[in-house]
Amino acid sequence: MVNVDPYMDVENSQQECIDRLFCPDPFTCLEAVKNLKNSVIGSNKQKGLVIQMGVVPRLFQLLLDKNSSNELMVEAAVTLGSLARGTDKHVEELIQSGLISTVLRGLASPNQRLREACLRCLRTVMSRSDSPIEVLYDDPSLIPHLVRMAESNSAATQECVMTMFAAACQGFFPCALHMCSMAFFMTTPGLVRMAESNSAATQECGMTMFAAACQNSEHQDIMCENGVLELLTPLLCCSIYRVQIPSLCCLAQMCYQNEKVSQLAATSNYMGKSVPDILVSLMSRDRTTKMQLAAAKCMTYLFRSGALAADDSKVVYKALPTLVHMCQKDVPPEERVEGAETLAYLTEVDTDLQRIASISDHLIPTLAELLKYRAAPIFSDQGEDMCLEETKSETVNRVISEVKMASEMKQAAFRAFASLAANDEDIRRKIIDTDALMENIVSSFTDPNPKVRLSAVRCLHSLSRSVQQLRTTFQDHAVWRPLMKLLQNASDDVLTVASSTLCNLLLEFSPSKEPILECGAVEMLCGLTRREDPSLRLNGVWALMNMAFQADQKIKQQVLTALGSEHVFGLLSDPDVDVLMKTLGLLRNLLSTKPHIDRIMELHGKQVMQSVVIILDGDEHSAQVKEQALCILANIADGDCAKTHIMNNEDVLKKLTSYMMHSNVKLQIAATFTISNLLWKDEEGSLERQTRLKELGVQQLLQQLLSTSDTTLFDRVKTALHQFPSSPGT
Numbered sequence: 001m002v003n004v005d006p007y008m009d010v011e012n013s014q015q016e017c018i019d020r021l022f023c024p025d026p027f028t029c030l031e032a033v034k035n036l037k038n039s040v041i042g043s044n045k046q047k048g049l050v051i052q053m054g055v056v057p058r059l060f061q062l063l064l065d066k067n068s069s070n071e072l073m074v075e076a077a078v079t080l081g082s083l084a085r086g087t088d089k090h091v092e093e094l095i096q097s098g099l100i101s102t103v104l105r106g107l108a109s110p111n112q113r114l115r116e117a118c119l120r121c122l123r124t125v126m127s128r129s130d131s132p133i134e135v136l137y138d139d140p141s142l143i144p145h146l147v148r149m150a151e152s153n154s155a156a157t158q159e160c161v162m163t164m165f166a167a168a169c170q171g172f173f174p175c176a177l178h179m180c181s182m183a184f185f186m187t188t189p190g191l192v193r194m195a196e197s198n199s200a201a202t203q204e205c206g207m208t209m210f211a212a213a214c215q216n217s218e219h220q221d222i223m224c225e226n227g228v229l230e231l232l233t234p235l236l237c238c239s240i241y242r243v244q245i246p247s248l249c250c251l252a253q254m255c256y257q258n259e260k261v262s263q264l265a266a267t268s269n270y271m272g273k274s275v276p277d278i279l280v281s282l283m284s285r286d287r288t289t290k291m292q293l294a295a296a297k298c299m300t301y302l303f304r305s306g307a308l309a310a311d312d313s314k315v316v317y318k319a320l321p322t323l324v325h326m327c328q329k330d331v332p333p334e335e336r337v338e339g340a341e342t343l344a345y346l347t348e349v350d351t352d353l354q355r356i357a358s359i360s361d362h363l364i365p366t367l368a369e370l371l372k373y374r375a376a377p378i379f380s381d382q383g384e385d386m387c388l389e390e391t392k393s394e395t396v397n398r399v400i401s402e403v404k405m406a407s408e409m410k411q412a413a414f415r416a417f418a419s420l421a422a423n424d425e426d427i428r429r430k431i432i433d434t435d436a437l438m439e440n441i442v443s444s445f446t447d448p449n450p451k452v453r454l455s456a457v458r459c460l461h462s463l464s465r466s467v468q469q470l471r472t473t474f475q476d477h478a479v480w481r482p483l484m485k486l487l488q489n490a491s492d493d494v495l496t497v498a499s500s501t502l503c504n505l506l507l508e509f510s511p512s513k514e515p516i517l518e519c520g521a522v523e524m525l526c527g528l529t530r531r532e533d534p535s536l537r538l539n540g541v542w543a544l545m546n547m548a549f550q551a552d553q554k555i556k557q558q559v560l561t562a563l564g565s566e567h568v569f570g571l572l573s574d575p576d577v578d579v580l581m582k583t584l585g586l587l588r589n590l591l592s593t594k595p596h597i598d599r600i601m602e603l604h605g606k607q608v609m610q611s612v613v614i615i616l617d618g619d620e621h622s623a624q625v626k627e628q629a630l631c632i633l634a635n636i637a638d639g640d641c642a643k644t645h646i647m648n649n650e651d652v653l654k655k656l657t658s659y660m661m662h663s664n665v666k667l668q669i670a671a672t673f674t675i676s677n678l679l680w681k682d683e684e685g686s687l688e689r690q691t692r693l694k695e696l697g698v699q700q701l702l703q704q705l706l707s708t709s710d711t712t713l714f715d716r717v718k719t720a721l722h723q724f725p726s727s728p729g730t
Helices: 008-021 026-040 044-052 056-064 070-083 088-097 099-106 112-126 142-150 155-170 178-186 188-195 200-213 217-225 228-236 241-255 259-267 275-282 289-304 313-325 333-347 351-358 363-370 392-420 425-432 437-444 450-463 467-471 480-488 492-505 513-518 521-528 534-548 553-563 565-571 577-590 594-617 623-636 643-647 650-660 665-679 686-695 698-705 711-721
Strands: none
Touching (some): 008 026, 056 070, 056 088, 070 099, 070 112, 088 099, 217 259, 228 241, 241 259, 259 275, 275 313, 313 351, 333 392, 363 392, 425 437, 425 467, 480 513, 480 521, 492 513, 492 521, 492 534, 513 521, 553 577, 565 577, 594 643, 623 650, 623 665, 643 665, 665 686, 665 698
């Protein structure tokens, strides 16, 4: 028996076809190109064979040869466009062969069919995520030429140009030729007029382009100023599905995190219906899930930008249930992912929406199912007798796509869980009771997809806000161990969330605190305080502050040694006010319990006092910052020997009396508490301190403060007055 290659006849036939491509007879050559075109349609294997056989240069020659007939040039361009729909490797080889420069030259042809064929080919290449967008800007005349082409009456030409612009906009602004970007947006009014035409193809491509071009607030404002919002509203109400979908996507892009545009959109109307009302109608269950999801996303962005309230019925009773439904099994996987991520964004900041979502349509177990998503089986019911048309490469690509989908499912589920668990303890308990959740989170720390790692850490961060879970589930799974390992080699975005989680695990009541300290956390956190990113500096100081709370002298000294006294006090001049506040909190925790206070002030007293004085003197510091500085003085005043650092500093004593009469009651309370600690009777040297403070008029000031209406201040004042011998306040 002879084994026959099933592709042998096809290859022989194709070789004959290729041989005829070089025939001088125009008719024979034309038929050969047509046959070649038909053979490569839908088959990546045939595309690869044609490219390997060196046919592409001949197609280029036929397309550009002035002696070729119009039909032959068009067929050559169409064949190149089909080849460009192949694999990444195929496209890379085509580009290296000079495909782009060839089809760009074809755009100059007076033959409309040839221009459209070249446009389609170019659009196919430029629509890819890794396309060489910069070639569109190498020739400054190309963009204007494309705009003029889009102004023609050909819907096909308009569609191709607009789709290519949409692709180009994805990488538009990083390009070197910034003048081209400005010229592009100067054409926006003309493009709006084009989209206002009756051509559905033009409207579809125009909306797709606008959505792709909306990458930041500047782009959103430019489009709004050029009338895109007014154009969108009637398009949302049109009956053509392929126009409505990109219009919804464009509206979402324009409203995302843009308060001004969102407010305008929320008040826009068409034929008596406002945009939110139109969106509600597009979320009806008789619409496709894709349309429902796109409309719900628009409503979500309107809400998050402040144009709609959290308790608006359109948000609570329409957008939220729609997004919950998008997470169900009967929805296509891609839309389940997008639905879960949009739901996460909707519920991220509002506790009521989190609670409503958590009890809607079994959402928590539904999201848990996303974590169990598995790739479809490789083989069909016929076992290894797979469809012959599916090559090994296509099978591999299909499996890769399924694995990618499983990864996206997991990312979306973690992100939704993170939002739902942000504030409510009952929700956290329901989520953490999900089967194998903690195992899924921990295993995702080593996932090859960085987005999965990030979303898993975000989920853990939300759950770590639970005191009960820190003491139970987190301890049972020793979560601190993989978290510390993740922190050792993480990107900045993962590091920011992971270090925030570590702050919670270092709280005084967390059982994880001791083992974290034992595995070198101090040095790692001190390293974070030296990072350029203020979020990382903040988390580093915050975690050290939690670590120092009620810690023993050994740990406190370890923190000070690792940080270095100069760096500690350098952080007190950090431009980020949150870093400054947590540094003051760290100092407060270090300066607690009398022996620790005295020892630290003995070593660093001069620097501490200088830092406190600078903060109390500075007009740029808020009352909150100054309150923390006064609380540090109160702690110092509680030491046995440390008190002298205040009593021997005339400037600090005057500042204390000044803040006792401050207009801010919290500053009055903090200053009075410091005075009370200095006056405290039955401590060594108390009589001398009482006499000195009485000479400064402290007792008289305290008596004046007895008239305060603030109960906390009143109690502090009475306590301080009781320290004076035979005080009139007793």
